[in-house]
Every structure is written in C-alpha cells, then in structure tokens.
Amino acid sequence: MKLADLEMSRQQAVIMARLVGEVDMSNADELRLALADGIPNDAQAMVLDLTGVDYLDSAGIRMLYVLGEDLQARRQRIQIVVPGSSLVADVLRLAGVSEHLGAAETVDEALELVRQA
DSSP states (O other), rough: OOEEEEEEETTTTEEEEEEEEEEEEHHHHHHHHHHHHOOOTHHHHTEEEEEEEEEEOOHHHHHHHHHHHHHHHHEEEEEEEETTSSHHHHHHHHHHHHHHOOOEEEEHHHHHHHHOO
C-alpha cells in the first residue's frame, strides 16, 4: 500500500478534497494539517472523498474527528464520501465517524447535502 495522496479543488463555496491510498499514524497529522490549511475562511464546507482510501487506522479516525472539530469551530461543515460497501465505511461506522460527521455514498450526494445545509 502507498501512503495517501491528497488532491484539493474548489467548487464555488465548497472545497473538494480527495484522499487516495493509506491513512495511518505515519501521515494522519500531516494530512489533517494540509486539509485544514486547504479550506479558506470564506468556504462554507469541505467534501472529503475517501473512496480511494485502502486503509484507515485509529490515527486516521482521530484525524477525521479533529478535522471535523477544527472546521466546526470555524463554522464550516465537512461531509465525508465513502461507499457503504467499502472496508473503510465499516471502520467509520463502527467508530461513529459516519454519524458524527455525516457520510454520503457519492460526491454528488455529498455536494447536495452541504448545499442544503
């Protein structure tokens, strides 16, 4: 497995972030900082696409919780994208992340959810 690659772009007031690869204790803090730094104050939300994540350990779960808290403090939303059939979805569901931050099956669904809020 390879460590995660991060791609970010902007669609109007929403920051689109996509992680591909592995998120573990070796890169979780660095990824969280990059994600937090990548969302400007004028953005309303971030859609974080995890469909390309092969592996997520407890450090990755913590990263998502802390990132969610960081954005909430800035009055910004985060919406995670993870297919329900993936192993990462099972991990997030068991850890309560999906419920806490909100999870969608597709990027389009996530965009619709953040725009409705």
